[in-house]
Structures are given as structure tokens and as C-alpha cells.
Amino acid sequence: MVTAPHIRPVQYRDLAAIARLQAQSQDLNVGAAASPSPLGHNRLWHLLVKTFSYFPNPLRNTFTGYVAETERGQIQGFIQIAPFNFSRSTWKVEEALVESAALQPELITDPKGVGSQLLRHCFQTIWEARTWILEIDIQATSLLALYRQNGFQPLAQLTYWSLSPERLQTLAHSDPDLPNLLPVSNADAALLYQLDCVAMPPLLRQVFDRHPLDFKSHFLSALLQQFHAWRLRQRSVRGYVFEPQRKAAIAYFQLTLSEDGARPHRGELTVHPAYTWLYPKLLLQMAQLCQSRPPQRLELTSADYQHEREEYLEQLGAERHRHTLLMSRSVWHKLKETKLERLQLAEVLQGLKPVSQAPIPSRLSLVQRSEAPETPGEDLPRQGWS
Numbered sequence: 561m562v563t564a565p566h567i568r569p570v571q572y573r574d575l576a577a578i579a580r581l582q583a584q585s586q587d588l589n590v591g592a593a594a595s596p597s598p599l600g601h602n603r604l605w606h607l608l609v610k611t612f613s614y615f616p617n618p619l620r621n622t623f624t625g626y627v628a629e630t631e632r633g634q635i636q637g638f639i640q641i642a643p644f645n646f647s648r649s650t651w652k653v654e655e656a657l658v659e660s661a662a663l664q665p666e667l668i669t670d671p672k673g674v675g676s677q678l679l680r681h682c683f684q685t686i687w688e689a690r691t692w693i694l695e696i697d698i699q700a701t702s703l704l705a706l707y708r709q710n711g712f713q714p715l716a717q718l719t720y721w722s723l724s725p726e727r728l729q730t731l732a733h734s735d736p737d738l739p740n741l742l743p744v745s746n747a748d749a750a751l752l753y754q755l756d757c758v759a760m761p762p763l764l765r766q767v768f769d770r771h772p773l774d775f776k777s778h779f780l781s782a783l784l785q786q787f788h789a790w791r792l793r794q795r796s797v798r799g800y801v802f803e804p805q806r807k808a809a810i811a812y813f814q815l816t817l818s819e820d821g822a823r824p825h826r827g828e829l830t831v832h833p834a835y836t837w838l839y840p841k842l843l844l845q846m847a848q849l850c851q852s853r854p855p856q857r858l859e860l861t862s863a864d865y866q867h868e869r870e871e872y873l874e875q876l877g878a879e880r881h882r883h884t885l886l887m888s889r890s891v892w893h894k895l896k897e898t899k900l901e902r903l904q905l906a907e908v909l910q911g912l913k914p915v916s917q918a919p920i921p922s923r924l925s926l927v928q929r930s931e932a933p934e935t936p937g938e939d940l941p942r943q944g945w946s
Contacts, residue, residue: 564672565636567681570625577635578627581657622784626681628674637674641682644693646773651686653679653694656703675706691767692889697882704885712887716764717864720882721873722824723847725855731847731876738841744798744812749775751809752800752830759830761865767888793819797849801838810835815846821854829860829869836868843876 570578628637637658644650658675683692694712696703744752752775757765789796794816801811810832817825827846831838850858860878862869863886 564677565628565630565674567626567628567677570623570627570638574627574635574638578638578657581635581638581659582655584660585657626678628678637678639678639682641686645768645770647769647771648688649769650691650693650767651682651689653682653692656694658703658706673706675703676710679706679710690891691769693767693886695884695886698885707887707889710889712889714885715767715888716886718884718886719862719864719870719880720884721860721862721878722881723858723860723873723876723878725857727877728847728850728858729855731844732851734844736841736844736848738801738845740802740804741799741845742802744800746776748800748809749773751802752812755800755809755812755830755832758832789816792823794823795819799845801835801842808832811838811842813842813846815849817850817853818856819853821856824856825850825853825858827858827860831869839869839872843872 622642623640624642625638625640627635629635637656639656640654641651642654644652656675656678658678683689692712693715694707695718696707698704698717742748749772753770753772756770756775760768785796797815797817799813800809802808803810812830814828815825816827829839829842831842846858850856860873862873
């Protein structure tokens with residue numbers, strides 16, 4: 561018989577055990593996140609974001625984590641979640657770590673298993689979440705089975721591409737010819753929101769549930785991101801292409817540059833479906849920005865519904881080095897977990913008793929009695945009616 565573990569919030573003393581679980585998951589190639597977050601095991605980063613959770617602010621839920629602890633005090637699992645949008649209607653599983661012994665097939669299907677208990681604790685604690693999303697490597701078959709067992713369904717398949725430094729240097733010699741390339745500010749939030757809505761399928765748009773506020777940079781969020789970039793020695797550059805005739809943003813890019821060359825450069829692209837010819841121009845612009853930093857490869861991401869982007873990256877000679885799966889879980893699965901069908905009607909109506917009191921006449925009953933022929937000696941009862 562499997563004993564259900566005790567689920568509690570992460571404490572400072574748990575960071576060493578979380579680091580051990582992460583090292584074990586990397587050795588076994590069962591990592592749950594596409595790019596594991598450093599919040600769980602970095603002590604300085606943990607103390608910084610934990611400070612924001614003690615008073616109301618936009619970063620209060622930046623670090624929300626739980627651990628599964630046995631009766632002997634052993635940490636068997638860890639999960640980190642965070643709100644995905646400003647309205648907090650969608651939450652994301654940033655990282656999930658479970659001991660290899662708890663990923664056996666017979667334990668994955670057990671509702672008292674470590675992974676299931678961690679997920680269900682999050683579902684029951686975060687009542688404002690209508691949708692849950694996560695990203696997982698397609699090679700992590702054990703965790704895929706765990707998420708499917710707990711109601712997650714595939715939403716989109718993502719492919720991670722890599723452009724070599726030599727190829728970036730060759731692209732940098734060409735002129736991108738982007739006259740309407742503008743820097744991003746909070747005043748452009750509405751334009752970026754419209755571009756984001758039109759660039760993704762309706763199902764993803766409904767799951768992400770983004771608003772213009774999601775594209776604004778708040779003071780505390782910008783401060784925390786700058787600190788994180790300074791600690792990792794990175795710099796972020798953002799820009800968008802403006803269409804003056806339609807007064808709309810038709811393309812957006814964000815490039816995270818490595819200042820010391822210890823990590824690869826990372827780029828994000830959002831292009832209007834009617835302006836896919838901007839892919840070469842945007843990549844030329846990103847290649848030129850990478851030349852001012854130490855030589856390092858550039859990593860990009862494409863989804864299975866972005867066929868033009870994948871075709872162009874193949875023409876450039878980019879290499880696929882990772883495939884992940886974006887999964888989602890609707891809040892309607894909670895109806896099955898509450899087990900309301902076991903309630904009997906007699907139990908629900910147990911506290912209701914008939915009232916021994918004369919019924920209050922309605923307007924319809926008075927009209928019917930007034931139309932009936934009058935009987936001698938019988939008057940219409942007057943109970944406050946005129």
C-alpha cells in the first residue's frame with residue numbers, strides 16, 4: 561500500500577534536496593521543463609523572490625513551490641508553478657521533479673503517487689486558475705504518462721532550432737532593410753496584444769487568455785528581470801515592425817544576448833501570418849546584433865502551426881536539437897474530482913421541512929377567483945390587497 565506524502569510549501573532548507581532532484585532528472589533525461597527555472601535551487605534567487613511574497617505586488621506569485629515529504633522527512637518531489645497571464649486565469653507548471661523510484665508505471669497511475677499528489681495539490685490550492693499549461697520534452701515518457709493521467713492534453717508541438725556562429729556571421733553581411741523597426745515600450749502594449757492574438761490559433765489564444773496588460777513591463781518585474789540578466793550576464797533587446805497604413809504591429813522579436821559567451825543567444829519571434837516574408841529580414845537583424853557579442857549559437861523556437869518559419873529555418877541550415885510538447889488542462893476536470901454524483905437527494909434535502917402555514921395568494925389566484933361566479937355568503941379574502 562502506497563502512503564500519500566505530505567505536501568507543503570518550499571522552505572529554505574529544502575533547496576539542497578531540490579538541487580539533488582534536478583541533477584537526478586538531468587542524468588535520467590526526464591526533465592519536465594524545456595528550460596528549467598533556477599528559482600528552485602539557487603539560494604540568492606530564492607531569497608530575493610521569496611521576499612516579494614510577503615506583501616501585495618505584481619511579483620507576489622513569482623515563486624510558488626511545493627515539496628512532497630515522507631514521514632521520515634525525505635523530499636520525494638518538487639513542483640514550481642507561476643501565473644501565466646496578468647489576470648491569473650492561466651497558470652503554468654514551471655518545473656516538476658520526482659524521484660526516479662516514483663516514476664514506475666504502477667506508481668504513475670496510483671492517485672496517491674508523489675507526482676499526482678503534487679499536481680492535485682496545486683489544482684486544489686489555486687482556485688482562480690481556469691487552465692493549466694506546461695511544456696515537457698517528448699523523450700520524458702514517464703512524465704508524459706503522469707500528466708496524461710492527471711488530465712493534461714497535447715496543445716502544440718514545439719521545435720527548438722540552433723543556428724551556428726558561422727551561419728550567423730554570414731547572415732550579418734546582408735542588409736535587413738527594416739525602416740519601420742521601432743523599440744518596444746509600454747505604450748505599444750495594445751499593438752503587441754493584437755499581433756499576438758492574430759499570430760496564434762484560436763485554441764491557443766483561448767488557453768493563454770492574454771490581455772494588453774500582459775505586454776506591459778511593470779517596475780518591479782523589470783527590476784527583477786534586470787537583476788536576473790545581470791546575474792547571468794545577459795542583455796535583452798526588443799523591437800517590432802510597425803505598418804503605418806494599417807497602424808498595426810506586424811512583427812515582433814526579442815533577443816537575449818550572452819555577454820560572456822557562456823550561454824547561447826536566444827531569440828523569440830512573432831510574425832503576422834500575412835507578413836511571413838519578414839522572417840528573413842528579422843533573422844538578418846538578429847544576426848547583426850549577435851555579432852557585437854562573443855561567438856555563440858542562436859536558439860529559436862517554432863510551433864507545429866508555423867510552417868513558413870520551419871521551412872525557412874531548414875533553408876538556412878538550422879539544426880533541430882530538441883522537441884517539446886505544450887500541454888494544457890482545463891478547469892472542468894475538477895468536476896470529476898469533487899465526486900458530486902455520490903450525493904443522494906435525501907442527503908441534500910435532509911434539512912428541508914414542510915412549513916405549516918397558509919400559502920400566500922398569488923396575483924394569478926386572485927384573478928381566477930374574481931372571474932368565478934359569486935357565491936352568497938362568501939367574500940373574497942382580503943390579505944393586504946386593495
